[in-house]
Amino acid sequence: MKKYLYSDETLFRNGDLFEIDYVPEEFHFRESQMKDIALALRPALHGRRPLNIALRGLPGTGKTTAVKRIFAEVEETTPRLVPVYVNCQTDTTKYGIFSRIFAALSGHPAPLTGIPLRTLIGKVGRTMSERGVVVSVCLDDANYLLPNRVLNGVLFSILRLHQEFPGARAGVILPMSTMDVKLPQELDSGVLSVLQLREIFFPPYREEEIAAILGERVRRGLYPNVVSDALLGLIVGQTMRSGDLRVGLDLIRQSALLAERDGRTAIREDDVLAAYEVSRFVQLSASVRALTPPERSLLYVIADMAVGAGSYLSTGAVYDAAAEKMAMSYSSFYERLRKFDQMRLIELSHVAGNGRTREIALRWEPEKVREVCG
Ligand SMILES: Nc1ncnc2c1ncn2[C@@H]1O[C@H](COP(=O)(O)OP(=O)(O)OP(=O)(O)O)[C@@H](O)[C@H]1O
Ligand SMILES: [Mg+2]
Known part of the structure; x- marks a missing residue:
């Protein structure tokens, strides 16, 4: 075995398996x-x-x-249904989203700017209507x-494309x-009545x-004996503690990198414990990376205040502090807070009996948030 490990000086058989956008070959328990998803798409196979x-x-x-x-299966199976995957962390406007749909239908990117939204929607609608293809848009x-x-x-x-086209x-x-998004409060009744949303739950x-998922990834991604069964148990325990499978995947990667750096051929308990201090923040780091610079500055202000203040901050106090550093109306400030709440960066709660005032609690250690935003 050492022959392999030393020849390319790595513990990874395939490092791609630990990248965050990796789509696993084996997808058990779902x-x-x-x-249920296939059932929802099936009518499209008949137009x-x-x-x-x-x-x-x-x-x-998952x-x-x-x-x-x-x-991926749809793309292999039928040209009648065109799947469009949109990542709403990066595509946050209607124009951006219709550009994705246009690109999926036409095979080339939409002009970044220069044509009005209505024209872009028109191109999408006409293409669908003329070609008779059905579109499934995933707004992730x-x-x-x-x-x-x-x-x-x-x-x-x-949902109303068919009216015009x-x-x-x-x-x-x-x-x-x-889990707490209440769509009836967020969407107009006209949209809701066409939407008729069915829910599919991922426990x-x-x-x-x-243990099975991480074990599989270790077998495929690392060389044999790099992770002992006992250490895999520890990694599973830490993953349960964090509540996110991604932490476990990152933990394996970081631990292996630590062992590799020391020129060892197996990871040790102290690698896993040290790696956990990095990996448990994968979600925080990913969320902060997805923020725009002004959003990141606002989050920094919140973290900075929270370092001194303890658990809860009032929206008014945070607005005053933030407004000193950046130009921002109260409503755009509040929309940013709502976004942080959706991203699980903060928890925004009502204060009983006081209309506009809300309390803000950071969901992560303030020092760490400051570090990641800084
Ligand atoms: N059943 C599974 N088998 C193997 N790997 C899985 C499974 N479920 C999830 N994963 C892995 O866990 C990671 C997170 O999964 P995924 O991105 O699908 O979660 P999600 O529900 O979309 O999370 P989020 O709400 O944060 O976007 C991915 O890297 C994926 O490879
Ligand atoms: Mg996801």
Whole structure:
């Protein structure tokens, strides 16, 4: 075995398996959810509109993976249904989202600017209508579009394409990791009545499921004996503690890198414990990376205040502090807070009996948030 390890000086058989956008070859424990998604798409195989579905489940429960696998199968199987995957953390405008749909239909990117939104939507609608293809749009992490009611506007346009362009049929898939989104409050009744959303639930993985998933990844991604069974048990325990499978995947990667750096051929307990101090923040780091610079500055202000203040901050105090550093209306300040809440960076709660005042609690250690934002 050492022959392999020393020849290319790595413990990784295939490092790609630990990248965050990796779509696993084996996708166990999600059989019923995959069937439900397939069932919703099936009408499209006969040229009919797919059912609209929401995929609900905590972070790391396989929602994105499920969609990517089904969409890959659709692409292999039929040209009648065109799948469009949109990451709403990066595509946050109606123009951006219709550009994705246009690109999927035409095979080349839409002009970044220069044509009005109406013209872009018209191109999409006409193409669908003329070619008779059905479109399934996955708005991944759709809850990111709730501030400023972007989601409402996007759904309105997608679901009503057929009115202006006869035969243009489209359905949506809405994966959401926040369990407390109440769509009836977020969407107009006109949108809701067309949407008729069915919910597919992704429960958290149980301990033995996490053990099986991580064990599989270790077998495929690392050389044999790099991770002992006992250490895999420790990694599974830490993953359960953090509540996100991604932490476990990152933990394996970071631990192996630490061992590799020391020129060892197996990871040790202290590698895992040291790696946990990095890996448990994978979600925080990913969320902060997805923020715009002004959003990041606002989060920094909140973290900075929270370092001194303890548990709760009032929205008024934070607005005053932030307004000294950046130009921002109260309403755009509040929409940013709503976005942080959706991203599980903060928890925004009402203060009983006081209309406009809310309390803000950071969900992560303030020092760490400051570090990541800084
Ligand atoms: N059943 C599974 N088998 C193997 N790997 C899995 C499984 N479920 C999830 N994963 C892995 O866990 C990671 C997180 O999964 P995924 O991105 O699908 O979660 P999610 O539900 O979309 O989370 P979020 O709400 O944070 O977007 C991915 O890297 C994926 O490879
Ligand atoms: Mg996801």
